[in-house]
Amino acid sequence: MARSGPYDLNVHCIPESGNTIEEVVAVAMRLGYSGIAITNPDTMKQLPLSGNVEGFHILSGVEIRADNASKLHGIVGKYRNKVDIIAVSGGSESINRAAVENPGVDLLLNLNIAQDSGFNHVLAKEASENRVAISFDLGDLIHLKGGSRVQAVTNCRKNLLLIRKYNVPYVLTSNARSCFDMRAPRELAALAALVGMSGEEAMAGLTTIPHSIIARSRPPAGYISEGVQLVYNEADTGNIDEGDC
Amino acid sequence: MKLLPPTLRTRTRYLAFEAISQDPLRREDLIRELFSSAGSLLGDVGASECAIRLLAFEGSTGVIRCAHDRTDRTRAVLASISTVKGTRVIIHVLGISGTVRGATIKYLAGVDVFNPKDSHI
Numbered sequence: 001m002a003r004s005g006p007y008d009l010n011v012h013c014i015p016e017s018g019n020t021i022e023e024v025v026a027v028a029m030r031l032g033y034s035g036i037a038i039t040n041p042d043t044m045k046q047l048p049l050s051g052n053v054e055g056f057h058i059l060s061g062v063e064i065r066a067d068n069a070s071k072l073h074g075i076v077g078k079y080r081n082k083v084d085i086i087a088v089s090g091g092s093e094s095i096n097r098a099a100v101e102n103p104g105v106d107l108l109l110n111l112n113i114a115q116d117s118g119f120n121h122v123l124a125k126e127a128s129e130n131r132v133a134i135s136f137d138l139g140d141l142i143h144l145k146g147g148s149r150v151q152a153v154t155n156c157r158k159n160l161l162l163i164r165k166y167n168v169p170y171v172l173t174s175n176a177r178s179c180f181d182m183r184a185p186r187e188l189a190a191l192a193a194l195v196g197m198s199g200e201e202a203m204a205g206l207t208t209i210p211h212s213i214i215a216r217s218r219p220p221a222g223y224i225s226e227g228v229q230l231v232y233n234e235a236d237t238g239n240i241d242e243g244d245c
Numbered sequence: 246m247k248l249l250p251p252t253l254r255t256r257t258r259y260l261a262f263e264a265i266s267q268d269p270l271r272r273e274d275l276i277r278e279l280f281s282s283a284g285s286l287l288g289d290v291g292a293s294e295c296a297i298r299l300l301a302f303e304g305s306t307g308v309i310r311c312a313h314d315r316t317d318r319t320r321a322v323l324a325s326i327s328t329v330k331g332t333r334v335i336i337h338v339l340g341i342s343g344t345v346r347g348a349t350i351k352y353l354a355g356v357d358v359f360n361p362k363d364s365h366i
Contacts, residue, residue, distance in 0.1 A: 019361070141325065180333035183324045184337050
């Protein structure tokens, strides 16, 4: 079950980056996060520190970098029951399309890199239906310079337009490769404001939307189905009433 | 020099921040990085509107002044700083106040130096 504070669902540690999971967690706690998801490409080499550390929530994750769309579904199926967060590194339109069509995928990352983000209204509709969240990788706004940063901002702005139109879930992430790449939640919100995101939208992308992603991959006790909750349970007659929330 | 009447003075906010880095930073290097980062993110005009100025910087904490309606832009500028003279750094804004005194008392009192390499969880 997710805690109430902000989450960064795309953080890397050893061996993907130069920092141990302890250093990354220490920085995240200092910056005011309630939890992070470690999304290294290969989970087999990952350190087995997971769960809760003194009130901090560490989620396991995987970042899938597939070469072609047909392989992607197999890899997603392989990891679905092993990790909490399945992120797909986007790029070409065919990979993005396969990712948003698979309800097992939680996040679609790295849409800023190419000149065209490979994300459009058709994919936005699919992402909305399958509840695949689009990630705003704000680390790109920090580390890219010059023309490529201009391109990243443009892509973010385009994606924001589609996300508003089709009600696609989205998250703000640092895409941190090192513990010094992380930024506090309010700083990420300020960077998101540069591409036209309002403060409320940014906070939703850091808190409520990540919470719903975590709740979906880790259903709490008594979970029935999306949008359904047990309102009334008359145990002596065995009469169960399921109400829509 | 005559002081401006209160209604004509520019309104400012003060950001208390800490710099998280492995090695200690020098004030001059931080100032240089601050202005080059503001220039590249917002351009000269945008940076001038923010009116960023580093007031105090000691140890790992400090106070930055900015225009009262540009606190978000200033935060974004601080977030976009990734290295200061080759040292990796996170500028973490601890709080915003209307006075230097408020920012110092509320947010900087009792802040310890944080280094991710020394932390134990």
